[in-house]
Amino acid sequence: METNFSLEQLRDDGLAEAEKILRTCVHCGFCTATCPTYVLMGDELDSPRGRIYQIKDMLENDKPAGPQLVKHVDRCLSCLACMSTCPSGVHYMHLVDHARAHINRTYKRPFADRLIRIILQTVLPYPSRFRFALLGAKLGKPFAGLIKAVAGSSQLGKRLGAMLALAPGRIEGPNTHSLPGSFPAIGESKIKTDAPKDKDGEPRKRLSKRVALLTGCAQPVLDSGINGATIELLNRLGYEVVLAQGEGCCGALVHHMGEEDQAHTQARANIEAWSREIDAGGLDAILITTSGCGTTVKDYGYMFRNDPLLKDKAAIVSDLARDISQFLEEINLPKPEKKLPRLTVAYHSACSLQHGQQVKTAPKTLLSRAGLRVKDVPEGHLCCGSAGVYNIMQPDIAGQLRDRKVANIDKTKPDLIAAGNIGCITQIGSGTEIPIIHTVELLNWAYGGEKPEKLKERS
Numbered sequence: 001m002e003t004n005f006s007l008e009q010l011r012d013d014g015l016a017e018a019e020k021i022l023r024t025c026v027h028c029g030f031c032t033a034t035c036p037t038y039v040l041m042g043d044e045l046d047s048p049r050g051r052i053y054q055i056k057d058m059l060e061n062d063k064p065a066g067p068q069l070v071k072h073v074d075r076c077l078s079c080l081a082c083m084s085t086c087p088s089g090v091h092y093m094h095l096v097d098h099a100r101a102h103i104n105r106t107y108k109r110p111f112a113d114r115l116i117r118i119i120l121q122t123v124l125p126y127p128s129r130f131r132f133a134l135l136g137a138k139l140g141k142p143f144a145g146l147i148k149a150v151a152g153s154s155q156l157g158k159r160l161g162a163m164l165a166l167a168p169g170r171i172e173g174p175n176t177h178s179l180p181g182s183f184p185a186i187g188e189s190k191i192k193t194d195a196p197k198d199k200d201g202e203p204r205k206r207l208s209k210r211v212a213l214l215t216g217c218a219q220p221v222l223d224s225g226i227n228g229a230t231i232e233l234l235n236r237l238g239y240e241v242v243l244a245q246g247e248g249c250c251g252a253l254v255h256h257m258g259e260e261d262q263a264h265t266q267a268r269a270n271i272e273a274w275s276r277e278i279d280a281g282g283l284d285a286i287l288i289t290t291s292g293c294g295t296t297v298k299d300y301g302y303m304f305r306n307d308p309l310l311k312d313k314a315a316i317v318s319d320l321a322r323d324i325s326q327f328l329e330e331i332n333l334p335k336p337e338k339k340l341p342r343l344t345v346a347y348h349s350a351c352s353l354q355h356g357q358q359v360k361t362a363p364k365t366l367l368s369r370a371g372l373r374v375k376d377v378p379e380g381h382l383c384c385g386s387a388g389v390y391n392i393m394q395p396d397i398a399g400q401l402r403d404r405k406v407a408n409i410d411k412t413k414p415d416l417i418a419a420g421n422i423g424c425i426t427q428i429g430s431g432t433e434i435p436i437i438h439t440v441e442l443l444n445w446a447y448g449g450e451k452p453e454k455l456k457e458r459s
Ligand code: SF4
Pocket: 024, 025, 026, 027, 028, 029, 030, 031, 032, 048, 049, 052, 082, 085, 086, 087, 088, 089, 090
């Protein structure tokens, strides 16, 4: 795509990066076919190509964001299906992140919109505040009808309704799997695995048999069993697992809302926390069980590319970052001694895993090896509508995508659903009675751990 940025504009590194991305787009439109918003609405302005054109016009002409552009960029899920499809390698993620930061600087949103964004930004990334808010939502659930009647079909009313609908019945308190600490390996492992790989894909030569696990912000409040199962499994495989002091939200939630400074502050804290652990005892990997966070941690190197004090540490952290399924496949987890019952599992591939991190086969391979009958979900490339806080901010589109996802899952007639992202688990779980379980909980069960709680409830 031809661009017309001035030399003065290109002195700004962010704009120079955006320009490079824009130039790689050849406007072929292949990306439109796999974009969930284009599939639903059929409007070019709600397609990746249409958004790229609108962003180009805004940046090139140094315009403040207008309401039309904001509407179409806000409707983007950041699912990155367009990046998987694009034959030219357009880095849409970095482009839309840049556009969102520009929107934040130049556009004044309506009051109700600002209010809900502030609430989400100040609550969700902090587990204790999130816990407190969920408690309020639980108490408010019986009044959902009243709120709907008062707020009517306004956007605010719909968003409040979505928040109440997504609030879980059970809220987890802080426990040892969500607080800083170290979990030692359980002696010499009987399960023989390979060495983890370095950034060039070669087996690591100097092993510390020690990994860090991102505790995260929302996941331990919604389901602490996921990190619990991960720690147990890794300990049984001979790894010490560290929950680093000072680590917290990865920054993804606010980053996707255009809040660059807050996202960088949160990312910086994580980089420093893991760097201290690397210095103290070495780390073979930094493991992430929420794939939405994994995409962001793997991008820290890019986020801090111009920070002379942090860029090396950030690059090391990004190189060490692995989704848990990616790591278990990398160390060549062997077949378990005793296979699981032959249950049929619909594997839901989270967008952040399949498109953001390009991790597509590892979870399915591991689940099959464990003895489960794994089925792909039709239209598996389409988002379930979760996308961070999208299901709260865009409840209509998110609801349509969820219903479409659940209908596609039903076609596989599964006994259970497996997924690697708490956002998807919450979103899909709000539309089906079929148990939906994190991949690592099923793997922990296969390799000597407890049966996942959600399956126990069924038997
Ligand atoms: S597929 Fe890639 S090159 Fe083609 S229009 Fe979409 S973003 Fe541009």
